[in-house]
Amino acid sequence: MKAKEQFEEKMKKKKGKFWIWMMLSVIFRLLMIYFPNLNLSSRPEVSTPLTSIHRLAEGYWLKQSSMSPYTGSMYHGSPLLLSLLGPLTVKRIEGQPDHLLCSFAFVVADVLSALLIRGIGQNLQRAYYQSLKLLKVNLSKNSEIFPAGDIASLVYVWNPFTIVACVGLSTSPIENLAIVLTLYGASKGQVPLAAFGFVMATHLSLYPVILIIPVILLLGNGLDAPPRKFFERSFSRVIEGPSSDSCSQQEEVINQPEVPKGFSLRPVIYFLLWVSLFSVYLLLLCGVSLKQFGGLWEMFRSTYGFILTVQDLSPNIGILWYLFAEVFEFFRDFYLIVFHINILFMILPLSIRLHHRPLFLAFVLLSILAMLKSYPSVGDSALYLSFMGLFVDELVDLEFSFFLFCGYIGISLLSPVMHNLWIWRGTGNANFYFANAMAYACFQIVLVVESVSTMLNHDRKLRKLSAVKHS
């Protein structure tokens, strides 16, 4: 009992610390916003043609001068974002940096996503410990409980990538918020919220459409747990003698029925219904806002079409821009298909192998997207890196973690240097920057592959432990 009290006190302390760190991150962002000559908004790593605030302002200007925001090839974002953020780009407060109000919006979006990530993390951790308890597995590191949600959300707010994306005024914090909202809704079982987030995320940047698989799995199967067959064997025992050693009886009662549930179709169908409802509603809104211009078809062509055909060849941290700048025109379509198939192709094996861990599947898919999407930015990386924090218990045994850490730091320091050498000084050439992007892609690949293999190993360990217990 004393240990428990101590633990609770510790938790409370940690909670207080969490809020302090959260406040500090907001203050830090506000301070960064006041640095006028950081010029982060024009960094290729931060703002892509899809997320750049300058392009958004241009689109808003075009719309204000009664032209379609998609005339010309400046703006490729959503018309709703335009009506939401557009007015903020114009308002200027005397003596303050431009786009100040916009940056406040992004800070709010960042904080919101961090809190939602924390919510996901709390749910996830509860589910994790519960399943461990059911399996009667006591992992050695269990004693010192990491509040995974806090870690993930602090990783999110304090990740330099997130800070740079937020201060650099790219719209990726909002895209990230939509994605986090989807996963939060799905993990909480709030179907309309999940559907709303999903529709918004898809509308804003198309690629999150593949998150439909983890979301359906989340809604159908519940939160991440070891494979069901682990439980099937031990289920009868659990019901016979409920353990009463560590946690309170009440919690046990609430949690018990959740565990070994089969795939429930009902929330999924609800989800699909809500998704169709929200999409119709969204299309209606877009149609209304683009009524006097080119209409929806123009919107699709210059947002989704622009994303899928990689028309803009300006450098970014991905690898596709250089390939499409160099590849022979004749093969362009072929490579476009190959790259997009590559994203889609991995979905099936991953969801077969990780169907019991839908949130982890979402993390893997997000990191693959951040690597292979046509205009990646550091904002995308920030999201999956913070999601990694959610699996801090499972991924303790991640291999090469120090190597990867150093790699990420090295890349983020080298990238501006290479860009400077190529673009500003002219002493380097495009290959310098491309090599950097290449290395970044490699690090991301290693991270994804290693975390998947660690997660699978973790499952194996659980199975071994539970098998030892029950045999």
Place this chain on the structure above:
Amino acid sequence: MKMDSVLNAMASFLRLISLLCLPILFAVSAIGSVSEGVAEDFSEDLLLKPLPDRKVLAHFHFQSTAPSSRSNSYGRHHHLFPKAISQLVHKYRIKEMELSFTQGRWRYDRWGGFDPISSSNAKPSGVELWAVFDVPPNEVDATWKNLTHSLSGLFCASINFLESSTSYSAPKWGFHPASENMRYGTLPREAVCTENLTPWLKLLPCRDKSGLSVLMDRPSIYKGFYHSQRLHLLSSEYDSNAVDLAIVLDQTLTVVLQPHSHRGTLGYSTATQLQPSWSLSSIFGRRVTGKCALARSSNVYIQLDRGLMAELQGMLGEQEMFAIIGASSEGSGSNPAFELSANPDRVHMEISSRDDKHLSVLYMFMVEEKYDDSEPLDLRFTWKIPVAWSIPQAPLHVTRFLLGSGNERGAIALQLKSTKPSDRLMPDTVISDSCSLLVRVFQVVPWYIKVYYHTLQVFIDDRPHTIANVVEKMQVSPSKDKVSPGVMEMLLKFPCGLKSAALTIEFDKGFLHIDEYPPDAHQGLDIPSAVISFPDFFASTQFMENNISKSPILSKWQGQSPILSYTEVLLVPFTTPDFSMPYNVITITCTVLALYFGSLLNVLRRRVGEEERFMKSKGTNNFHVSHLVSKSLARLRGRQWEPSESQSSSSISNSKSKLLFKVILVAGLAAAWQYYFGSGT
């Protein structure tokens, strides 16, 4: 007798016939005389003008006119008018067209910006082409494309590059007041040479064999500081209420040359130094031996501009000024300021609506039959006193430049500096109470310069100014990647007391595909000249006209031509990808992708520990006794976890047949592909 009577009858019959035919013959001759009235016409003029910076402007002007094909009794047959041009007009239904080849940059501050020559003959370097068509709006683009190809063949130039929609634009009102169905395109980097001049000369009836065009000695023309060869076409062929002249073709060649000064050395030019004297033979190396036999008129003019006259008036007395003005009446080309080698046939004085003494003078020399090979016309202009003057300029002097460094982004700045024109140049609207200066800006930006139009900033006298107060009207059509250039048309309204104004607009530099870079990519890419015009000002020069010889150049000057100035062409340095690397990039990128794909799949299907042993045992026993193996497997697995037994065992036994099936499927697909798609190619 019989014979006689027969002859008589014949004669009377012939007489009868001749009598019968007479009216017809008369009618024919009458028609002939009518068509003679609007017959094709050709005239040639040469204008020479001393410039303040010790140079001489030579401006050749050839005008050919053709009557409408409807009123012309010969149909589409031409005597003088170039057939190629009339075919062009008929085929593409051109209302108006202008093509210019230019080398060098017109110095508005030194060579003038407020006279008909500078506003219509100062052109941006390279090729500029614009045309107005009389076709339905949806056919204009196709017609333009065909026109560019025709002109390309006609003038031996790469005008066909204007065919691509990225290189031409459709100005609404910024370039030309009436510009419906208008297309405008420039090629700033086009090199102009004699190969463009020769086809241009071919359009003249005398080519360069006789007449004023004899002076066009290639080395001396291309040696000049500025060279602009222009072709302007005005057609009223498709106008319902057309006057009798259907097509008017103006060909002009404007060159700025440096006369050889034998006495004074080059290098400095002061008020105390004598301006270089020049003659036709010293600047062109040739002399005029006679007029082109087919030309109606052939005149040489020497113009002294307003600034020079004002300066002379300040230096000389009343009497001497009269000598300058009345050179012809006195019968001597000599006066205290300069000396002309020949007596001018006529002196034209400019007339002004306002009472003003500083007016330009035009000496006219008719090229008559009195000149021949033995006694050619070699007009000489010799200065007697040193003069320094400034030439009339447009109200604002325009320069354009780039801001920023690096190859990522930048800004275009357009700077307008007041030239402080004296009141006499200001039109009445400006002097009256609503004191404002209207400026029209027309700017085409290629698509790879991604302009942020919302960043437009206006500075007046170096202080930022709200845009709404200055920009009266603005029309923007943003550039579309690889489809169309960005066009910006603005009407600005500045206060009168303006000293300087600047417009800045930011842009991002685009990154192109390696095939889209020009051959010399490291040199950079061009932004074509912006066109600045002043809608309140017109360059018109009215002369006291006796209406005896209305030469085309004078009638041209009397019409109101808008004041235009072109800015510099901007050269924007661009970053380039590594042009030598496509294979490397493709292979390296694909390697990384394969790394991702392979390692992730490998992780997903990897088995460890017991799983591996289990798989191994499965593999070894598989061949011998599959039944036994499956049985033992079931037992082995049963100890570990609940297997889906039937599925796995069946998969093992079926693996061979599955493989066979797959092979057959792939082969079948390949065959079908070959059948359906391979046969087509």
